[in-house]
Amino acid sequence: MKTLIYFARRLLIMLLTLFIIATATFFLLAATPGDALSARVERLPDVVAERLYAKYGLDRPIMERYVNTMTGLLQGDFGDSIIYEGQTVQSIIREKGPISARLGIQQMLLGVTVGLLLGILAAVKKGTIWDYLVVALSILLISVPNLVFALMLQQVFAGNLKWFPVIGWPRENIWFGGWEYTVLPTLAGCFGYIASYARLLKASMLDVMNQDYILTAESKGLSRGEVIRHHVLRNSFIPIVTQLPMSVAMCITGSFFIESVFSIPGLGLYYVEAVAAQDIPIVMGQTVILSAIYIAVVFLTDILYTIVDPRIRIAGGKR
Amino acid sequence: MSELLLQVKDLAVSYHGYAGEVQSVRRVSFTVDRGETLAVVGESGCGKSVTAKTIMRLLQTPPAEIKEGSQILFDGEDVLRFDKKRLADYRGGEAAIIFQDALAALNPTMTVGNQICENLLHHSKMTKKEAMEKAVDLLRMVGIPQPERRVKQYPHEFSGGMRQRVMIAIAFACSPKLLIADEPTTALDVTIQAQIMDLIKQWQEKSGASVILITHDLGVVANIAKRIVVMYAGKIVERGDSRSIFYNPKHPYTNALLEAVPRLDLKNKQVLASIEGTPPDLINPPKGCPFSTRCKYCMEICCQEEPPVIPFEEGHEASCWLYCLEKPCEDAPFTWEGRSNDR
Numbered sequence: 046m047k048t049l050i051y052f053a054r055r056l057l058i059m060l061l062t063l064f065i066i067a068t069a070t071f072f073l074l075a076a077t078p079g080d081a082l083s084a085r086v087e088r089l090p091d092v093v094a095e096r097l098y099a100k101y102g103l104d105r106p107i108m109e110r111y112v113n114t115m116t117g118l119l120q121g122d123f124g125d126s127i128i129y130e131g132q133t134v135q136s137i138i139r140e141k142g143p144i145s146a147r148l149g150i151q152q153m154l155l156g157v158t159v160g161l162l163l164g165i166l167a168a169v170k171k172g173t174i175w176d177y178l179v180v181a182l183s184i185l186l187i188s189v190p191n192l193v194f195a196l197m198l199q200q201v202f203a204g205n206l207k208w209f210p211v212i213g214w215p216r217e218n219i220w221f222g223g224w225e226y227t228v229l230p231t232l233a234g235c236f237g238y239i240a241s242y243a244r245l246l247k248a249s250m251l252d253v254m255n256q257d258y259i260l261t262a263e264s265k266g267l268s269r270g271e272v273i274r275h276h277v278l279r280n281s282f283i284p285i286v287t288q289l290p291m292s293v294a295m296c297i298t299g300s301f302f303i304e305s306v307f308s309i310p311g312l313g314l315y316y317v318e319a320v321a322a323q324d325i326p327i328v329m330g331q332t333v334i335l336s337a338i339y340i341a342v343v344f345l346t347d348i349l350y351t352i353v354d355p356r357i358r359i360a361g362g363k364r
Numbered sequence: 365m366s367e368l369l370l371q372v373k374d375l376a377v378s379y380h381g382y383a384g385e386v387q388s389v390r391r392v393s394f395t396v397d398r399g400e401t402l403a404v405v406g407e408s409g410c411g412k413s414v415t416a417k418t419i420m421r422l423l424q425t426p427p428a429e430i431k432e433g434s435q436i437l438f439d440g441e442d443v444l445r446f447d448k449k450r451l452a453d454y455r456g457g458e459a460a461i462i463f464q465d466a467l468a469a470l471n472p473t474m475t476v477g478n479q480i481c482e483n484l485l486h487h488s489k490m491t492k493k494e495a496m497e498k499a500v501d502l503l504r505m506v507g508i509p510q511p512e513r514r515v516k517q518y519p520h521e522f523s524g525g526m527r528q529r530v531m532i533a534i535a536f537a538c539s540p541k542l543l544i545a546d547e548p549t550t551a552l553d554v555t556i557q558a559q560i561m562d563l564i565k566q567w568q569e570k571s572g573a574s575v576i577l578i579t580h581d582l583g584v585v586a587n588i589a590k591r592i593v594v595m596y597a598g599k600i601v602e603r604g605d606s607r608s609i610f611y612n613p614k615h616p617y618t619n620a621l622l623e624a625v626p627r628l629d630l631k632n633k634q635v636l637a638s639i640e641g642t643p644p645d646l647i648n649p650p651k652g653c654p655f656s657t658r659c660k661y662c663m664e665i666c667c668q669e670e671p672p673v674i675p676f677e678e679g680h681e682a683s684c685w686l687y688c689l690e691k692p693c694e695d696a697p698f699t700w701e702g703r704s705n706d707r
Contacts, residue, residue, distance in 0.1 A: 257465060258470055261463065264454065264455050266452045266455035267452075268484075279474075354472070355520070
């Protein structure tokens with residue numbers, strides 16, 4: 046029963062959060078000067094312009110537009126794109142989502158794996174040259190924007206060495222084909238993950254290694270490897286567990302910079318273009334959908350927590 | 365087989381920190397016989413826990429450094445020279461340790477049963493199932509009700525006293541020859557303290573193991589330890605059997621410690637005695653007697669030269685200049701026989 050109330054409360058909070066996000070996005074967009082059509086209607090006769098405005102409901106007072114938009118959101122109807130004739134948010138996400146998702150997932154898998162391994166290395170070999178190398182590397186990777194790495198990789202491996210295509214993205218077999226296109230963008234995007242996960246895991250492991258229960262484990266006669274595998278790792282993964290779902294959620298939203306540099310027709314690129322063009326339905330729709338995914342992921346994280354750390358169990362949950 | 369189980373010889377341990385070298389333990393020697401309980405008493409920072417951890421080889425080196433010339437003989441073998449394999453058998457199998465804060469000393473993400481099993485699986489050829497059965501038996505032995513159910517629970521589901529019982533179960537698991545109890549009751553309330561001490565005592569009588577009991581609480585020591593070692597600022601200032609330490613303390617520090625124990629017969633009217641000042645900085649330990657800065661009977665020579673070890677009755681000795689005077693000092697603690705009578 047308590048668990049049920051807990052879930053109901055969480056659901057309510059999630060909906061409220063979404064409502065606030067949608068409202069804020071709407072009014073922020075409405076507050077920006079100009080609109081999606083102003084550039085286009087300049088040379089059109091007034092009658093045509095009026096009709097265009099009427100078609101997208103942009104001639105209505107702001108509060109009416111707000112109510113219309115919100116009712117549309119409730120019904121899952123975000124409206125048609127103003128810029129791209131006949132496109133809806135759903136069709137755009139369906140078309141471009143997988144592209145960004147593949148890139149994001151590849152970046153994350155590579156970045157998190159390498160990052161965690163480096164983190165373990167740095168913690169286990171604390172105070173040695175390996176530790177310093179990992180720390181120096183993560184500071185470098187976290188301080189330089191991935192845009193710079195993207196351009197450098199493109200210059201060296203695509204431009205000079207010609208190992209990989211300069212730009213582009215596989216058109217067929219969108220999930221598994223054309224890997225040569227994906228190598229450089231994946232590399233460029235995984236550095237951030239490497240840096241943050243290496244640092245996070247190292248700090249967490251060092252913290253755990255200073256705990257008394259590690260002394261207890263050692264006093265049982267366990268070897269260093271056993272102590273690290275059975276006692277240190279699980280406990281130091283608790284902060285990773287909070288971080289990881291966030292990273293997964295970030296995967297889908299795409300990266301504007303990397304998608305621009307490598308001309309990848311993904312969500313990130315499209316999203317930023319839609320904002321620039323003030324394509325209100327698209328921006329609203331994407332914001333709400335991506336926020337919803339993000340919020341759901343946060344909720345999942347909380348549940349994941351209880352699996353890793355038995356101390357956190359939903360109050361009154363099964364024992 | 366000799367009577368002697370553990371022999372600590374000239375043990376010196378230093379920590380290297382930013383401020384310099386902290387000399388935590390400065391040439392400490394003592395012995396523990398088979399089946400005996402030795403209490404190591406002293407206030408915080410006097411080096412007693414460091415000594416305990418060194419015996420278990422649990423010190424992280426660096427920052428700690430065990431100085432040349434230190435020896436810890438366990439059954440005649442030098443623990444400080446154990447290789448990895450020997451050490452893995454020694455820890456948990458032949459010597460075990462219980463820490464002060466049982467919650468911190470238990471892994472929060474592992475069931476209690478698994479934490480006990482780990483020890484058993486490491487030191488014997490049991491199967492997982494047999495080890496789990498043994499773990500249930502151990503929990504029952506240390507007085508945890510419903511052990512079959514409890515074995516599957518996590519440490520946070522246990523109360524403070526129960527956690528310490530679990531720690532004890534882990535320590536007892538492989539029937540070690542030596543148990544080091546590092547302030548086992550400090551984090552517990554008084555009634556639980558007595559139960560825990562009883563538990564250790566019973567087990568010791570049954571198994572014939574030796575116990576090193578480390579504490580700052582003389583009250584805990586009284587009816588369990590046969591011999592007492594009093595440490596101050598990394599040195600042993602007095603040692604003897606518990607009768608002579610309690611009724612006939614020789615070192616002013618031991619005397620001050622005993623005075624600081626609250627007395628039941630005085631009800632609420634007593635002012636709790638304390639020892640003025642703070643222990644010396646062990647980065648720059650004093651040249652003479654370490655207690656000289658706080659000692660009521662401090663003389664010129666105390667600040668200049670280390671006091672010699674003065675033997676009294678059998679096994680009772682103290683390091684103090686007071687006993688080298690030509691004429692005994694009027695109010696010095698060695699005239700305290702009178703006090704023990706009016707107790």
